[in-house]
Amino acid sequence: MTDNQDHTDRKEALASDSNHCFVCGPANPIGLGVKFFLDGDVCRGEFTPAPEHAGYRNVTHGGIVFSLLDDVMANFLWLQGQQCFTARADIRYRSELIVGTPVRLEGRCIKRKRRLAQMQGQVIRIADDYVVAEAGAAFMLNRR
Numbered sequence: 001m002t003d004n005q006d007h008t009d010r011k012e013a014l015a016s017d018s019n020h021c022f023v024c025g026p027a028n029p030i031g032l033g034v035k036f037f038l039d040g041d042v043c044r045g046e047f048t049p050a051p052e053h054a055g056y057r058n059v060t061h062g063g064i065v066f067s068l069l070d071d072v073m074a075n076f077l078w079l080q081g082q083q084c085f086t087a088r089a090d091i092r093y094r095s096e097l098i099v100g101t102p103v104r105l106e107g108r109c110i111k112r113k114r115r116l117a118q119m120q121g122q123v124i125r126i127a128d129d130y131v132v133a134e135a136g137a138a139f140m141l142n143r144r
Contacts, residue, residue, distance in 0.1 A: 001056055002021070004061075006043060006092065006118075007113075007130070010088075012068070019141060021071070022067060023067050023068060023070075023071035023072055024036055024045075024075065026062075026076060028049060032047060032067070032068070034046070034047050034054075034068065034071065034105065036070055036071070036072065036075040036078075036079060036080070038076070038079050040081070041074045041108060041109070042076075042103065042107065042108055043066075043072050043073075043076035043079060043105075043107040043108070044072075044102055044105065044106055044107075045071075045072055045075070045104075045105040046068070046102060046103065046105065046126070047102075047103055047105060048070055048100065048101065048103070048125065049064065049097060049099050049100065049101065049103075050099065050100075050142075051094070051099055053099065054099050058099045059096045059097065059098060059099070060096070060097040060099055060101075062093060065091075065093065065097055065123055065132070065133050066089075066091055066133075066135070067124055068103075068105055068121075069089075069105075069107075069121040069122075069133060069134070069135040069137075070086055070089065070135070070137070071092060071105075072105040072106060072107035072119070072141075073107040073119035073120070073121040073122045073135065073137050073139065074086065074095045074107075074139060075107060076107040076108065076109055077109070077117060077139060077141065082141050082142075083141070083142040084117065084139040084141045084142060085139065085140055085142070086137055086138075086139055087116070087137075087138045087139060087140045088137060088138045089135055089136070089137035089138075090135060090136050091133060091135040092135070092136070093132050093133045094131055094132055094133060094134070095130065095131070095132050095133075096129075096132075097123065097125075097132050101125060101127070102125075102126045102127070103123050103124060103125055103126060103132060104123075104124045104125075105121070105124075106122045106124065106125050107119060107120070107121045108120045108121075108136075115140055115141045115143070116128070116138055116139070116140060116141070117138070117139045118136070118137075118138055119136070119137045119138070119139055120134070120135070120136055121134065121135045121136075122134045122135075123138070140144050
């Protein structure tokens with residue numbers, strides 16, 4: 001089997017395992033529908049919260065914001081063929097995210113040691129590049 005075929009097989013297996021992910025799964029009818037992609041050393045995506053994502057008074061629920069952060073960090077690894085799970089996460093909300101506000105999602109790997117990856121994620125308002133929320137997290141890579 002060639003390296004290219006091995007990479008394709010891993011991507012197909014990962015895709016089928018993630019089809020119902022709440023944030024990015026294409027087969028989840030109530031999911032957020034975010035499409036992630038790697039851009040060099042950054043995982044990127046975009047999202048615009050709808051009224052059904054509100055917690056109160058037209059403000060996006062904090063759990064939705066954290067879900068976006070968690071997924072952009074995890075997808076940095078996932079899109080490289082690494083299955084993982086969140087071991088620990090810290091989030092800082094800098095501002096409310098008003099429903100209807102388009103945001104850019106960015107995830108980066110800060111450090112990796114054995115099965116542990118230290119990640120950073122940001123939710124950034126597209127209109128003015130303001131960081132609405134950010135998180136740092138440790139992800140455990142699944143054993144193969």
